[in-house]
Amino acid sequence: MTVHFIGAGPGAADLITVRGQRLIATSAVCLYAGSLVPPELLEHCPPGARVIDTAGLTLDEITAELVAAHESGHDVARLHSGDPSVFSAVAEQMRRLDAAGVPYDVTPGVPAFAAAAAALSREFTVPEVAQTVILTRTAERATAMPPGEDLATLGASRSTMVLHLAVQRIDAVVADLIPNYGTDCPVAVVARASRPDELIVRGTLADIAARVKEAGIRRTAVIVVGAALTASQFPDSHLYSANRSRA
Structure with a gap:
């Protein structure tokens, strides 16, 4: 399995990249920042997907969800507003996934x-x-x-x-x-x-x-x-x- 860090764009749901939309549609788990990511993007999740709003979670709680998905063999769409390269708090998640041996990749978004x-x-x-x-x-x-x-x-x-x-x-x-x-x-x-x-x-x-x-x-x-x-x-x-x- 892979954790896909995906730039969800600045707010308009149709500014997601084609790659980002495809990854959402093929991931059994989706974590998203509910206060910033447009809810319309969740419509691309596959039926029965585990969808988690991270707005109220701590970093440790988010990491636990990612590790649990890895242990269950499920791909994860981890949605961040804008682009993950700036002000996204992705670096500390990557650091924890490296320590846990969980693979991940990054799909850019419109900043x-x-x-x-x-x-x-x-x-x-x-x-x-x-x-x-x-x-x-x-x-x-x-x-x-x-x-x-x-x-x-x-x-x-x-x-x-x-x-x-x-x-x-x-x-x-x-x-x-x-x-x-x-x-x-x-x-x-x-x-x-x-x-x-x-x-x-x-x-x-x-x-x-x-x-x-x-x-x-x-x-x-x-x-x-x-x-x-x-x-x-x-x-x-x-x-x-x-x-x-x-x-």
């Missing part, structure tokens, strides 16, 4: 930052404006950030920055970013990207905190900061240039 870019109809890397995207978070209610990964340090490049799990600290985020980005830097907050109740709030570092509070956004949102959000005067990419050699 929240990509869904936010689509919702905003923006490219986060714009020629001669921004060619780097920083994905980060804050540490208010989570594990501590490593040294050198504070917002003041990360913001020194003025790259496009996407903050996860930080909208409840919007005032502190703004205060940390203004010294590097300036008060007039464009900001967008995308809540529930790709879902029917998706909400977008735009502004600058000067006014985004007030706008977010007025909109009542407190969770399931990403904050995007950087000049790429509003850039209109920039050179065309070299990728399609007539001067580029295609030999």
Whole structure:
């Protein structure tokens, strides 16, 4: 048997990959984060599948379910919101499965930052404006950030920055970013990207905190900061240039 860690995407059920949907349909056990994974995805589970909402479980309880499935010879679809490569808490599950000798693999999904870019109809890397995207978070209610990964340090490049799990600290985020980005830097907050109740709030570092509070956004949102959000005067990419050699 195999534990399949599957990126369930940012919220819209039809943003699951074909591979992810197939694995759900062929797994006798499905563990999913009930507060984040769209329930429509569970419709792909085979008849009689054991379906477990992990929202109220501890890491040890989740691991016990995975190990029990392994001992019973059942494949597991372990659904995580977005993509497992960032802010998914997959690493500690993998560590426990390695110790228990349980095999696993990973199927990527559409990450929240990509869904936010689509919702905003923006490219986060714009020629001669921004060619780097920083994905980060804050540490208010989570594990501590490593040294050198504070917002003041990360913001020194003025790259496009996407903050996860930080909208409840919007005032502190703004205060940390203004010294590097300036008060007039464009900001967008995308809540529930790709879902029917998706909400977008735009502004600058000067006014985004007030706008977010007025909109009542407190969770399931990403904050995007950087000049790429509003850039209109920039050179065309070299990728399609007539001067580029295609030999």
